[in-house]
Amino acid sequence: MEKQRKxxxxxxxxxxxxxxxxxxxRVFSERGFDGATIRDIAAAAGVxxxxxHHHGGGKAALFHLTVARRAEELADLxxxxxxxxxxxxxLSLRDVVGCFLEPYIRMAHEGGPQWLAxxxxxxxxxxxxxxxxxxxxxxxxxxxxxxxEIAELRPGVSRQAVAAGFVYSxxxxxxxxxxxxxxxxxxxxEEEVAPEELVAFCAAGVEAALRDR
Numbered sequence: 694m695e696k697q698r699k700x701x702x703x704x705x706x707x708x709x710x711x712x713x714x715x716x717x718x719r720v721f722s723e724r725g726f727d728g729a730t731i732r733d734i735a736a737a738a739g740v741x742x743x744x745x746h747h748h749g750g751g752k753a754a755l756f757h758l759t760v761a762r763r764a765e766e767l768a769d770l771x772x773x774x775x776x777x778x779x780x781x782x783x784l785s786l787r788d789v790v791g792c793f794l795e796p797y798i799r800m801a802h803e804g805g806p807q808w809l810a811x812x813x814x815x816x817x818x819x820x821x822x823x824x825x826x827x828x829x830x831x832x833x834x835x836x837x838x839x840x841x842e843i844a845e846l847r848p849g850v851s852r853q854a855v856a857a858g859f860v861y862s863x864x865x866x867x868x869x870x871x872x873x874x875x876x877x878x879x880x881x882x883e884e885e886v887a888p889e890e891l892v893a894f895c896a897a898g899v900e901a902a903l904r905d906r
Contacts, residue, residue, distance in 0.1 A: 709738075709740065709744060709748065710748045712738045712739070712740070713734065713735075713738045713740060713744065713745055713748050713749060714748075714749070714758065714759055714762055715738070715807055716734050716735075716737035716738035717729075717734045717737075717738075717745075717749065717755055717756070717758075717759045718759050718762075718807055718810045718811055718814060719737060719806075719807075719810045720733050720734050720737050721756060721759060721814055721817070722810040722811070722812075722813035722814040722817070723810075723813070725817050726752070726753075726756055726817065726821075729752070730752075731745050731746065731751075731752055731755075734755070756827075757827055759814065760814060760815070760818055760824075760827055760831055761827075761830065761831050763808070763811050764831035764832060767796065767797060767800065767835075768832075768834070768835040770796035770800070771792060771793055771796050771797075771835055771839075772835065772838065774791075774792040774795065774796055775789070775792040775793075775838070775839070775842070778791075778792055784842065784846065785846075786843065786846055786847075786896050786899060786900060787892060787893065787896040789839055789842045789843055789846070790862060790892055790895050790896045790899060791892040791896075792839070793839045793862075794862065794866045794888070794891060794892055794895060795888055795892065797812070797866060797870070798866065798869065798870060798888045798891070799888075801870040802870075809870070809871075812867065812870040812871055813871050815832075815867065816867045816871055818831075818832075819863065819864070819867065836859065836863075839859065840852070840855050840856055840859050843855050843858070843859065843899065843903075847903050850903045854902055854903050855899075855902075855903065857902050858898060858899035858900075858901075858902030858903060859899065861895075861898055861899075861902065862895035862896075862898060862899055865891065865894060865895050865898070866891065866895070869886065869888075869891045873885055873886055
């Protein structure tokens, strides 16, 4: 018997799916997983709730799809930055940290409001242990590449110390992207913190985490 051909999704279907995932990104980033509902996401996308279920499944499946959607692009940007820097000569700790942080910061600031919503969404994932498997799928493979690079620069240092410094740097990056306005509010100025300052701060923090370990 001939196998039935699967019809490719139409352009209209792809556009609807993208609109639903954009809406899910915004709603989940604002309200978290527990505070968001399929009905909220459908309203934000301008579609019926049934279409949200059709394109995203249940709420947990939709959350996974929404987080995973930009993870591959972000990983590619980070790995490309690392490869380009390695081809230019020996790496420093600051180089490795910068290659991980800067692509994310650039997309959050230049990629439009959806990338900023994604930054808030990743902050939710990073703060909640129940998304351990989701983080393992979407973020850990790339993170381990950078942790390996740091470990090579500091032979003899425990991997736990390297991982700790790395995770603290990720937390600082998320704070920079989502809460940079607090710096200006506390300092009484409107000038934004430059990405280079964040990289310097995080590199120094990683160095401190590795010292005497």
